[in-house]
Amino acid sequence: MTAQQNGIDGRSGPLSGLLVADLSRVLAGPFATQILGDLGAEVVKVEAPIGDETRGWRPPERDGVSTYYLGINRNKRDIVLDFRSEDDRALAQELTRRADIVIENFRPGGLQKFGLDYESVAATNPEVVYASISGFGSAEGAHLPGYDLIVQAMSGLMSLTGDADGPAYRSGVSVFDIMTGLQSVIGILAAVRHRDLTGEGQHIEVNLLSTALAGMANHSSTYIASGTVPFRMGNAHPSLFPYEPLPASDGEIIVVAANDRQFAALAEALGIPEVLEDERFTTTDGRNRNREELRPLLVDALATATTDEWFDRLTRAGIACGPVQTIDGGVRLAERLGLEPIVTVGDGERAVPMIRNAITFSKTAPQYRLPPPELGEHDSDLRAWLSNRDEQGEDR
Numbered sequence: 453m454t455a456q457q458n459g460i461d462g463r464s465g466p467l468s469g470l471l472v473a474d475l476s477r478v479l480a481g482p483f484a485t486q487i488l489g490d491l492g493a494e495v496v497k498v499e500a501p502i503g504d505e506t507r508g509w510r511p512p513e514r515d516g517v518s519t520y521y522l523g524i525n526r527n528k529r530d531i532v533l534d535f536r537s538e539d540d541r542a543l544a545q546e547l548t549r550r551a552d553i554v555i556e557n558f559r560p561g562g563l564q565k566f567g568l569d570y571e572s573v574a575a576t577n578p579e580v581v582y583a584s585i586s587g588f589g590s591a592e593g594a595h596l597p598g599y600d601l602i603v604q605a606m607s608g609l610m611s612l613t614g615d616a617d618g619p620a621y622r623s624g625v626s627v628f629d630i631m632t633g634l635q636s637v638i639g640i641l642a643a644v645r646h647r648d649l650t651g652e653g654q655h656i657e658v659n660l661l662s663t664a665l666a667g668m669a670n671h672s673s674t675y676i677a678s679g680t681v682p683f684r685m686g687n688a689h690p691s692l693f694p695y696e697p698l699p700a701s702d703g704e705i706i707v708v709a710a711n712d713r714q715f716a717a718l719a720e721a722l723g724i725p726e727v728l729e730d731e732r733f734t735t736t737d738g739r740n741r742n743r744e745e746l747r748p749l750l751v752d753a754l755a756t757a758t759t760d761e762w763f764d765r766l767t768r769a770g771i772a773c774g775p776v777q778t779i780d781g782g783v784r785l786a787e788r789l790g791l792e793p794i795v796t797v798g799d800g801e802r803a804v805p806m807i808r809n810a811i812t813f814s815k816t817a818p819q820y821r822l823p824p825p826e827l828g829e830h831d832s833d834l835r836a837w838l839s840n841r842d843e844q845g846e847d848r
Contacts, residue, residue: 475554
């Protein structure tokens with residue numbers, strides 16, 4: 453049943469007409485549902501009376517609201533439901549009965565006692581696409597809490613992050629939460645396509661650990677295919693040099709020479725063409741094996757100019773490079789490149805500047821209809837809508 457048939461206002465977008473019941477909180481699930489909302493789906497965010505935990509994760513904040521929460525909750529309507537209350541539980545069950553998509557990140561089995569697990573929902577809504585997000589799956593790992601930091605540690609990512617002779621480090625971003633959200637969207641869209649073709653709904657399970665192992669791609673493959681355990685190398689690449697930050701006169705710049713042609717261009721641009729005559733540096737394998745001899749030659753050359761100067765010079769020479777910047781520099785770069793990274797969602801006092809959806813469509817652009825909702829902002833309207841059924845159980 454579509455969002456329009458349900459009486460909710462469908463807007464333009466490739467997912468227009470789909471109703472999403474968002475029973476998730478924190479990051480992976482809300483990030484996924486924000487993407488679905490950007491693409492036109494109607495998202496109803498269900499919160500417990502205490503609200504999504506991220507509302508209180510501050511500082512930083514904007515006008516008293518956590519920027520963590522603001523960054524992943526646009527394009528959603530909000531209702532507060534206490535699943536321990538019989539009346540609220542009935543409204544939640546009615547929402548999932550009407551939904552095209554349900555997404556949740558309770559511990560596996562945690563919704564069964566409320567009649568909101570997949571089997572219960574599918575009994576009244578067999579076409580539902582129901583996505584469950586967990587830390588370690590619904591089998592032997594079902595009891596383990598799913599925090600990104602723990603998965604970074606247990607998956608092996610932290611063993612790859614940091615200096616070779618230093619401690620393991622977490623990524624500065626909750627990388628597996630974000631990747632799990634993206635995997636969830638991929639699975640949901642594939643299941644919706646299957647439903648469109650067959651009329652069959654299904655249950656999708658996505659977990660952080662499986663996402664981590666898949667997302668570490670070449671490192672996971674190194675172990676699976678060869679039995680070799682990858683190790684921490686700081687900012688160095690195990691198979692390429694240069695492919696790391698190198699110091700210029702005022703900071704660090706990433707310099708990439710991934711093949712012999714690129715290295716030849718780099719040597720010329722740095723004014724050290726003589727290194728091309730050294731047989732230690734003529735091949736990728738040679739440069740990799742002799743990186744400690746080559747590095748000081750590159751560093752001496754780069755010390756003669758700033759990172760911005762080298763960025764301009766090397767880019768003109770066709771060499772991949774980029775100064776190491778803070779996030780403000782990254783945003784300014786995107787603006788300079790015409791990527792228009794910032795959108796304003798909402799009006800007046802509710803206007804919130806946000807990073808735009810990363811996808812560009814030629815015909816069905818993402819929409820930014822609603823600012824991140826206040827707790828229970830749409831409570832009365834949604835309660836009235838969910839309560840509006842005739843005696844046969846059909847929506848009015």
